[in-house]
Amino acid sequence: MTQSPGQGQALDNLLTESRTFPPSAEFAAQANARPELYEEAKADREAFWAKQAERLHWETKWDQVLDWSNAPFAKWFVGGKLNVAYNCVDRHVESGHGDQVAIHWEGEPGDSRAITYAELQREVSKAANALASLGIGAEDRVAIYMPMIPEAIFAMLACARVGALHNVVFGGFSAEALRTRIQDSACRLVITTDGQYRRGTPAPLKPAVDEAVAGAPSVEKVLVVKRTDTEVAWTDKDVWWHELVDSQPDQHTPEAFDSEHPLFILYTSGTTGKPKGILHTSGGYLTQTSYTHHNVFDLKPDTDVYWCTADIGWVTGHSYIVYGPLSNRVTQVVYEGTPNTPHEGRHWEIVQKYGVSIYYTAPTLIRTFMKWGADIPAKYDLSSLRVLGSVGEPINPEAWIWYRENVGGGKAPIVDTWWQTETGAIMISPLPGVVSTKPGSAQRPLPGIGAKVVNDEGVEVEHGGGGYLVLDEPWPSMLRGIWGDEERYRDTYWSRFGEQGFYFAGDGAKYDDDGDIWLLGRVDDVMNVSGHRISTTEVESALVSHPTVAEAAVVGASDATTGQGIVAFVILRGGAGDDAGGAEAIKALRDHVAKEIGPIAKPRQIMVVPELPKTRSGKIMRRLLRDVAENRAVGDVTTLADSSVMDLISAGLQSDK
Ligand code: WT7
Numbered sequence: 001m002t003q004s005p006g007q008g009q010a011l012d013n014l015l016t017e018s019r020t021f022p023p024s025a026e027f028a029a030q031a032n033a034r035p036e037l038y039e040e041a042k043a044d045r046e047a048f049w050a051k052q053a054e055r056l057h058w059e060t061k062w063d064q065v066l067d068w069s070n071a072p073f074a075k076w077f078v079g080g081k082l083n084v085a086y087n088c089v090d091r092h093v094e095s096g097h098g099d100q101v102a103i104h105w106e107g108e109p110g111d112s113r114a115i116t117y118a119e120l121q122r123e124v125s126k127a128a129n130a131l132a133s134l135g136i137g138a139e140d141r142v143a144i145y146m147p148m149i150p151e152a153i154f155a156m157l158a159c160a161r162v163g164a165l166h167n168v169v170f171g172g173f174s175a176e177a178l179r180t181r182i183q184d185s186a187c188r189l190v191i192t193t194d195g196q197y198r199r200g201t202p203a204p205l206k207p208a209v210d211e212a213v214a215g216a217p218s219v220e221k222v223l224v225v226k227r228t229d230t231e232v233a234w235t236d237k238d239v240w241w242h243e244l245v246d247s248q249p250d251q252h253t254p255e256a257f258d259s260e261h262p263l264f265i266l267y268t269s270g271t272t273g274k275p276k277g278i279l280h281t282s283g284g285y286l287t288q289t290s291y292t293h294h295n296v297f298d299l300k301p302d303t304d305v306y307w308c309t310a311d312i313g314w315v316t317g318h319s320y321i322v323y324g325p326l327s328n329r330v331t332q333v334v335y336e337g338t339p340n341t342p343h344e345g346r347h348w349e350i351v352q353k354y355g356v357s358i359y360y361t362a363p364t365l366i367r368t369f370m371k372w373g374a375d376i377p378a379k380y381d382l383s384s385l386r387v388l389g390s391v392g393e394p395i396n397p398e399a400w401i402w403y404r405e406n407v408g409g410g411k412a413p414i415v416d417t418w419w420q421t422e423t424g425a426i427m428i429s430p431l432p433g434v435v436s437t438k439p440g441s442a443q444r445p446l447p448g449i450g451a452k453v454v455n456d457e458g459v460e461v462e463h464g465g466g467g468y469l470v471l472d473e474p475w476p477s478m479l480r481g482i483w484g485d486e487e488r489y490r491d492t493y494w495s496r497f498g499e500q501g502f503y504f505a506g507d508g509a510k511y512d513d514d515g516d517i518w519l520l521g522r523v524d525d526v527m528n529v530s531g532h533r534i535s536t537t538e539v540e541s542a543l544v545s546h547p548t549v550a551e552a553a554v555v556g557a558s559d560a561t562t563g564q565g566i567v568a569f570v571i572l573r574g575g576a577g578d579d580a581g582g583a584e585a586i587k588a589l590r591d592h593v594a595k596e597i598g599p600i601a602k603p604r605q606i607m608v609v610p611e612l613p614k615t616r617s618g619k620i621m622r623r624l625l626r627d628v629a630e631n632r633a634v635g636d637v638t639t640l641a642d643s644s645v646m647d648l649i650s651a652g653l654q655s656d657k
Helices: 007-015 025-030 038-041 047-054 084-097 117-133 149-162 173-183 206-214 283-296 316-326 347-354 363-372 397-406 485-495 537-543 581-594 622-629 645-651
Strands: 065-068 077-079 102-105 112-116 141-145 165-168 191-192 193-197 201-204 221-225 237-242 262-268 276-281 307-309 332-335 358-361 387-391 415-417 451-454 464-469 502-510 518-522 526-529 531-533 549-559 563-572 603-608
Touching: 007 387, 025 173, 038 047, 077 502, 084 117, 084 149, 084 316, 084 451, 102 117, 102 141, 102 149, 117 149, 117 531, 141 173, 149 165, 149 191, 149 262, 165 502, 173 206, 173 581, 191 206, 193 485, 201 206, 201 622, 237 316, 262 316, 276 283, 276 537, 276 645, 283 316, 307 347, 307 387, 316 332, 347 563, 363 397, 387 531, 397 415, 451 502, 451 603, 464 518, 464 563, 485 502, 518 526, 526 563, 531 537, 537 549, 549 622, 563 581, 581 603
Parallel strands: 102 332, 141 165, 141 191, 165 262, 191 221, 221 237, 307 332, 307 358, 358 387, 387 415, 563 603
Antiparallel strands: 065 077, 102 112, 193 201, 262 276, 451 464, 464 502, 502 518, 526 531, 549 563
16 A cells, blocks of 8 residues: 655645546546536536436425525425435335345444344334334424444434434533433433443443433433443333334334425534524435435445444434435445544454445544554555545645545545535535545535635635635525524524525635635634534533633634644633642533533633633634634734733633643
8 A cells, every 4th residue: 555755744745735636537437426417407406406306216206396485494396205214224125125234333342233224124113113102203303312323323214214303412412412402302202322332431321311301301201222231220211122112013114204394403503502403304305415425425335335434413424324325225334433442443444344445534533543653554455445535624635645545545536525514415525536636625516506605795706715605506405494493594594695695604715726615614603623513602601600610712723633622711710720720620620511511522721811802892802812722923902902911811821731
């Protein structure tokens, strides 16, 4: 395998990296994507999407492709009816592929399980019957708080099958975060496990559910999968999965639901403290996840082994582990654990074991692999890999090249896919086999998608210019709103460029001289830590809810591995933090944030300060705090109410660095 050049040299070269990588003739000849797709979509966008929708089985065909008359609330494939789970499972069994492995599941402690489509059909049917026996049906909300075990996927598909909305909450979130997400959407059922494996040791999970449910009166039952055999407290709401689900009939007749029937809610961070429940519906969502998965990853269902390393707690897991791949009859790997358990070659060992051919991960993990060293992937046979994907944050050219050389054997095309929880599916990405890839750029909107870079006034910028990324055409998998908050939906996404009718993504972007799009990170108060979205306000609220904190300001500071790291500036109440360097107070605060939100939101660094920089109208100037957090000279302070504040901060910094 080709090795990348020495680190220092690589850095110098890559600051000016401008190579492009044209597809090989061999890859292009077999690619699912064709160059004509761009033209076809441009000629008639709606006809193009209608054609993509035919990838699915519709019980009743739609009579209108798009109804945008009530913008920004879209309706796609109006009048159509389908069952999403049937499309992901049963139809593959009916077409004679029941014996094909759908999921090669790999547990963290080394246990594994191969699940065929026929088996998946039985498991999902049993789970759907179990939901029905608990009175769960169309439009009910079900929270799923589980590690990456097969039952999590069965549970999602069972919800889809009976028309209930799942609300998956990442297993790393705290009881409090779980409670607010259950309560906001009034979930009637929670599906969870006794515990989960974390870096080789079982950790309890159910106690967090017990705590959340105690404060969430809508919950009637809690369905518990036994995973770690951890002893758990039992309440009268609790039901064991193995008792209820395993005793159900393994056949279930799916009902066809309206194309706009809600499929799921997924909470994501916004610029305020309260997470937004992003709502997705059925027909359009499944059409676009299926279409993008087929074309962007070039999936060949008979020969490929696909692996997306995301967790189902995030939208990537929803769209590119569950719905897109399964609707395309994938054979995929699902891995429960962390990449360095029990050793730093775990991912490559799995690639070798299953002959993974398509691998989709996040830049933060690629940079972590770089840190661990190229000698680790070099020990394994990775020659099966033929397409590599990246998602979650901008990928720096150096990591891109490292990925190509050390994982992709110097030849696998890399697809840098830009999208969001709100967009539901990939929006901007090169098409492998069609587009020459370019390290660091997500390049161009997919056929059927309208995206551009505009200035403050909403006018498209010239090639070479920068501004904001907007989406200027409705798309099938777009969010249909924020659960219970129509106003917030309009305000957040549609008011910034309301006149032009553009969806404002919240990302800065630029065009290069070829007109390719480069994403530049969020322009709002949302941080991106290891590809996870965390709002500054959410962390600030958690900090000020601690009795020792008088005021707090949080910024995302650039971080070589995680993209951004959370840096907090706090003013402590009189007396608190007087111990040596305030170390104890700081530790207590980090733990408190983990308890309020989850360990992923723990600040990398907390600085105790006497004052915070504010404008005359009382707004915290995060820009100046970011200068401090990133060890830069502090910028222009003339708009501060008290310009000496920054000197005070710099002089008296106590930090836990
Ligand atoms: C935000 C959305 C989409 C699944 C994972 C994150 C950033 C995402 C890229 C990329 C540059 C990216 C954006 C976006 N982002 N992919 N390929 N290049 N930035 O979903 O939590 O909804 O976050 O992630 O800032 O707005 P999410």
